Amino acid sequence: xxxxxxxxxxxxxxxxxxxxxxxxxxxxxxxxxxxxxxxxxxxxxxxxxxxxxxxxxxxxxxxxxxxxxxxxxxxxxxxxxxxxxxxxxxxxxxxxxxxxxxxxxxxxxxxxxxxxxxxxxxxxxxxxxxxxxxxxxxxxxxxxxxxxxxxxxxxxxxxxxxxxxxxxxxxxxxxxxxxxxxxxxxxxxxxxxxxxxxxxxxxxxxxxx
Amino acid sequence: xxxxxxxxxxxxxxxxxxxxxxxxxxxxxxxxxxxxxxxxxxxxxxxxxxxxxxxxxxxxxxxxxxxxxxxxxxxxxxxxxxxxxxxxxxxxxxxxxxxxxxxxxxxxxxxxxxxxxxxxxxxxxxxxxxxxxxxxxxxxxxxxxxxxxxxxxxxxxxxxxxxxxxxxxxxxxxxxxxxxxxxxxxxxxxxxxxxxxxxxxxxxxxxxxxxxxxxxxxxxxxxxxxxxxxxxxxxxxxxxxxxxxxxxxxxxxxxxxxxxxxxxxxxxxxxxxxxxxxxxxxxxxxxxxxxxxxxxxxxxxxxxxxxxxxxxxxxxxxxxxxxxxxxxxxxxxxxxxxxxxxxxx
Numbered sequence: 001x002x003x004x005x006x007x008x009x010x011x012x013x014x015x016x017x018x019x020x021x022x023x024x025x026x027x028x029x030x031x032x033x034x035x036x037x038x039x040x041x042x043x044x045x046x047x048x049x050x051x052x053x054x055x056x057x058x059x060x061x062x063x064x065x066x067x068x069x070x071x072x073x074x075x076x077x078x079x080x081x082x083x084x085x086x087x088x089x090x091x092x093x094x095x096x097x098x099x100x101x102x103x104x105x106x107x108x109x110x111x112x113x114x115x116x117x118x119x120x121x122x123x124x125x126x127x128x129x130x131x132x133x134x135x136x137x138x139x140x141x142x143x144x145x146x147x148x149x150x151x152x153x154x155x156x157x158x159x160x161x162x163x164x165x166x167x168x169x170x171x172x173x174x175x176x177x178x179x180x181x182x183x184x185x186x187x188x189x190x191x192x193x194x195x196x197x198x199x200x201x202x203x204x205x206x207x208x209x
Numbered sequence: 210x211x212x213x214x215x216x217x218x219x220x221x222x223x224x225x226x227x228x229x230x231x232x233x234x235x236x237x238x239x240x241x242x243x244x245x246x247x248x249x250x251x252x253x254x255x256x257x258x259x260x261x262x263x264x265x266x267x268x269x270x271x272x273x274x275x276x277x278x279x280x281x282x283x284x285x286x287x288x289x290x291x292x293x294x295x296x297x298x299x300x301x302x303x304x305x306x307x308x309x310x311x312x313x314x315x316x317x318x319x320x321x322x323x324x325x326x327x328x329x330x331x332x333x334x335x336x337x338x339x340x341x342x343x344x345x346x347x348x349x350x351x352x353x354x355x356x357x358x359x360x361x362x363x364x365x366x367x368x369x370x371x372x373x374x375x376x377x378x379x380x381x382x383x384x385x386x387x388x389x390x391x392x393x394x395x396x397x398x399x400x401x402x403x404x405x406x407x408x409x410x411x412x413x414x415x416x417x418x419x420x421x422x423x424x425x426x427x428x429x430x431x432x433x434x435x436x437x438x439x440x441x442x443x444x445x446x447x448x449x450x451x452x453x454x455x456x457x458x459x460x461x462x463x464x465x466x467x468x469x470x471x472x473x474x475x476x477x478x479x480x481x482x483x484x485x486x487x488x489x490x491x492x493x494x495x496x497x498x499x500x501x502x503x504x505x506x507x508x509x510x511x512x513x514x515x516x517x518x519x520x521x522x523x524x525x526x527x528x529x530x531x532x533x534x535x536x537x538x539x540x541x542x543x544x545x546x547x548x549x550x551x552x553x554x
Binding site for chain 1: 294295301363367371413450497
């Protein structure tokens with residue numbers, strides 16, 4: 001019952017409802033993994049599907065993700081204690097020269113919603129920073145975002161830098177953003193193009209499983 | 210035919226000598242006067258010279274005065290960044306609305322204290338004087354919700370809209386009051402139309418109901434004021450699943466500049482069938498695609514779009530959003546040539 005409450009609260013973007021539910025579930029000695037999967041992630045999955053189907057939009061996704069983060073703050077220490085591991089790691093960022101973060105943040109939230117750990121490098125991220133983050137976090141996936149026609153070209157530079165660092169075979173590179181197309185993704189040597197955050201998380205989950 | 214005659218007939222849904230064309234050559238025009246982006250954005254003599262030159266050199270049928278999406282927000286006090294080779298934008302580390310409570314401190318501003326908006330008015334005035342006899346001038350104005358997002362950050366504002374709707378509406382209302390004065394000043398220059406950029410009126414951002422509630426009711430007032438001033442209302446929106454129906458209902462525009470298929474249409478052909486007799490359609494060559502498309506592909510895309518939309522007038526070939534500001538002019542020229550070659554009636 002409490003898991004259902006968490007699920008519903010998260011879908012409403014109700015931060016306090018999620019926090020209360022997670023705390024109650026922990027107090028009732030429910031397994032942290034069960035709270036994560038059946039309470040939080042299942043709700044984010046519903047949000048992801050609704051987002052893909054245009055039943056909810058960016059504002060609703062943002063508040064749902066905010067509620068999930070609030071729940072995760074309580075849950076994370078317990079997950080660590082019980083040895084629950086993420087399904088994979090992702091290094092994510094908006095490329096150099098580009099300050100747009102909504103698309104990238106939506107992707108991060110959706111990734112977290114399917115159980116991935118995301119190392120979010122933020123916006124205006126240089127190729128060198130991406131390389132350093134790959135070396136530090138050993139991700140399975142690198143996600144590059146750009147919203148401007150003027151910054152799309154930077155994606156190619158990042159991929160080249162990853163190749164030059166000898167890391168290309170260790171990661172799958174996913175690109176996205178309003179001006180990006182699958183043709184462009186192929187041209188610059190990316191592995192995957194996702195047209196939106198929901199598709200990105202779906203593909204990412206497939207990649208790591 | 211002069212561009213103004215061509216466009217006038219087109220907007221009346223009559224067939225002119227050919228389909229009018231204007232790739233949205235805005236920031237890129239700075240190259241023709243050897244100006245940096247900051248110079249072009251802030252010195253309206255430089256900007257006007259650039260628009261005049263690009264119109265002449267590329268034989269454009271419309272002048273649309275898009276500078277950047279922060280013209281209005283800057284005058285409200287938003288800290289700005291003026292990069293050397295990109296459009297000006299807010300300082301994302303220093304949004305002026307830092308907290309949800311700050312919306313209620315936003316008040317309308319006087320145009321006399323608004324250097325970027327009055328600069329834009331000056332730009333329009335000069336372009337109407339220098340070009341307006343032959344080429345229609347369309348003043349570009351960002352919608353009030355978009356302006357507010359430039360002062361708060363989009364993600365924060367979207368969450369605020371759910372957390373405290375009235376606070377956000379307070380801010381939108383304050384901006385709208387200022388925009389009404391701005392519209393009066395722009396219309397007084399003699400511009401033919403004012404194009405409102407309703408950035409968030411599409412499925413890519415928010416629900417139709419939310420857009421109506423938070424921006425629709427305000428842009429309705431702005432559109433009414435534009436018409437009271439004797440100007441045409443135009444709309445620009447490059448989002449996916451754009452809400453044509455809600456925007457037509459609220460603003461009754463003469464034309465919509467678009468990139469993607471509206472939410473209630475299944476294809477571009479469907480757009481012509483459903484909306485082609487109500488409004489003039491402006492679009493929809495995708496600017497990002499131009500970066501990698503071959504010259505032959507660009508010509509073919511223009512030919513296809515012209516064939517799809519030209520019948521009975523009511524269509525202007527254009528990019529669906531601003532032409533890439535750092536690309537060469539080559540593909541813009543292909544677009545103009547394609548309108549002349551394939552757009553004849």
